[in-house]
Amino acid sequence: MFIPPMLLEYAADNKPFDDDNYITELKLDGIRLIVSNIDRVRLYTRHNNEITANFPELVDSIPVPKGTILDGELIVLGSDGKPDFEAVMERFKSRKSNHKAVFCAFDIIKNKYIDLTGMSLLKRKELLEIAFEENEYYSRSRYLFGNGVRYFEQVKQMELEGIVLKNKNSKYLIDKKSYSWQKVIAYEMGEFYLAGYKKNEFGWLLSDGNRIIGNAEYGPNPEERRAAYPIFQQLKVDESKDAVYIHPTIKCLVKHRGYYKSGMLRLPIFERFIL
Known part of the structure; x- marks a missing residue:
């Protein structure tokens, strides 16, 4: 049985806050997963x-009885003990991968066939705590009350993805975004050159001065797009079926989620031009 999960909103200005009415959890860098054990064990992504x-291995080792639906994140831990997004995607694409996948539950939607969505988050956390014993493939997310600012700084120092702040009294809102659940992403900032743009969809190509290392699909506002286009035409040096390439002279500030092992930027977002 699939239940569309509750979704997160960005915290205002992507900044953490301290509020004892909120619990603070680590945002795990993996794949959102619904684990359902109603008629039999079924695993669903957030898109059904x-x-x-x-x-x-998750089917064979499930620690919860029938009548249970869990919400959480599927992760693979790297050699440094941190969630490794590339590794979990490799494991997702192939059962032959040697990466060990672990499901970390942070919420419980059904327990003993009872719908828990109308209960407070704290009550659901209590039920989650007693719903199953952890094993090598199943664990539970830990949390603390408030302390969002300090915890986020520690997360940034450890180069983890970010944190989630959740109202302790919030109900589980199926398939809805809510400011009851707010995410704060530990973006990295960097300066890069604009090296071109995509033809058939929006995207500004980014260069480190030597090669193209990313495609910023988000960030610039309509005014910035309009202002940049005629300048791009003046700087054009080549084009392909999919992109126009320009001389990399325009510098910009970009926030991103680090680098893939290939050296490409992960989820780059244009912030502003550097003049």
Whole structure:
């Protein structure tokens, strides 16, 4: 049985806050997963793609009885003990991958066939705590009250993805975004050159001065797009079927989620031109 998960909003200005009415959790860098054990064990992504066959180890080791639906994140820990997004995607695409996948539950939607969505988050956390014993493939997310600012600084120092701040009294809102759940992402900032743009969809190509290392699909406002276009035409040096390339002289500030192992930027977002 699939239940569309509750979704997060960005905290205002992507900044953490201290509020004892909120719990603070680590934002895990993986794949959102609904683990359902109603008629049998089924695994679903947040978009209702059933991937049960991809992870037989999660089916065989499920620690919750029938009548339970869990919400959480599927992760793979790297050699440094941090969630490794590339590794979890590799494991997602192939059962032959040697990466060990772990499901970390942070909420419980059904327990003993009872719908828990109308209960407060704290009550659901209490029920989650007693719903199952952890094993090598299943764990539970830990949390603390308030302390969002200090915890976020520690997360940034450890180069983790970010934090989630959740109202302790919030109900579980199926398939809805809510400011009851707010995410704060530990973006990295960097200066890069604009090296071109995509033809068939919006995207500004980014260069480190030597090669193209990213495509900023988000960030610039309509005025910035309009102002940049005639300048791009003056700087044009080449084009392909999919992109126009320009001489990399325009510098910009970009926030991103680090680098892939290939050296490409992960999720770059244009912030502003550097004049």
